Amino acid sequence: MADTLAGCGVCYRRQGRSVLNGVDLKLCQGDLVSLLGANGAGKTTLLRLLLGFEAPHGGEVRLNGAAMAGQNRRRIARAVAYVPQAHAAPFPYRVDEVVALGRLPRSGLFGPPSQHDRALVAATLERLGIAHLATRPYTALSGGERQLALIARALAQEARLLIMDEPLSGLDYGNQIRLLDQLGRLAADGFGILMTTHHPDHAANCSTRVAVLIDGRIERDGPPAEVVTIDTIHRLYGVRVPQDRLRFRLAP
Numbered sequence: 001m002a003d004t005l006a007g008c009g010v011c012y013r014r015q016g017r018s019v020l021n022g023v024d025l026k027l028c029q030g031d032l033v034s035l036l037g038a039n040g041a042g043k044t045t046l047l048r049l050l051l052g053f054e055a056p057h058g059g060e061v062r063l064n065g066a067a068m069a070g071q072n073r074r075r076i077a078r079a080v081a082y083v084p085q086a087h088a089a090p091f092p093y094r095v096d097e098v099v100a101l102g103r104l105p106r107s108g109l110f111g112p113p114s115q116h117d118r119a120l121v122a123a124t125l126e127r128l129g130i131a132h133l134a135t136r137p138y139t140a141l142s143g144g145e146r147q148l149a150l151i152a153r154a155l156a157q158e159a160r161l162l163i164m165d166e167p168l169s170g171l172d173y174g175n176q177i178r179l180l181d182q183l184g185r186l187a188a189d190g191f192g193i194l195m196t197t198h199h200p201d202h203a204a205n206c207s208t209r210v211a212v213l214i215d216g217r218i219e220r221d222g223p224p225a226e227v228v229t230i231d232t233i234h235r236l237y238g239v240r241v242p243q244d245r246l247r248f249r250l251a252p
């Protein structure tokens, strides 16, 4: 059965202030959903609720049709993986060791990785084109390489739904494009990806859907060509961008 994750009327407050006010958002396998929202709109908060890291104050998060609240943490991790931004790790673990951490919800905390775990880690690094980095210290990688290693860790978890908080942040243009291509391939292979981004152009070019978070609600959710418009960008960021800049055309 295909995995699905859904926020249904999700509400969340911080210090008495409403951050999310009835968010409806669904992620299915094969989706590549870009979540747009201004700074402070509540994107990270929403991701944390969808991951079950915190409980909503109203509404609910449903995983495969059942309320996530009360579901076993390891069971959730087998369906949904979090890919954080690529920060430096405090210890210089090897890349294959970092990726092997993704096996914990499957194999448990105790004992070394099994032969199956090691084979899966190697295959995952191969799939993402970073097999040559396997024995390098994670701390010695570039930002783009680190982001790929963290995606590899999520894939090693064998979850089919991936939640990514600003995966393009801090990457140079080439790595942004490479990463977006990789995410597109993963979605085509049946992974469901929800990512936040501050780049409407990337959202427009690579996503199967774009969702727009404004005033604590998903104000638009649909195909990029319908959602990423001058009006949406004005609503989101308070700027009017000329039409010709919105088509994201590049000179040959």
Ligand SMILES: Nc1ncnc2c1ncn2[C@@H]1O[C@H](COP(=O)(O)OP(=O)(O)OP(=O)(O)O)[C@@H](O)[C@H]1O
Pocket: 014, 019, 037, 038, 039, 040, 041, 042, 043, 044, 045, 046
């Ligand atoms: N630890 C915290 N304590 C108090 N308020 C917080 C905390 N984290 C976030 N907030 C507030 O909650 C609101 C939503 O924050 P959130 O980080 O979810 O927004 P965001 O859309 O991810 O922002 P950005 O694009 O700037 O990363 C903001 O007003 C923020 O100031």
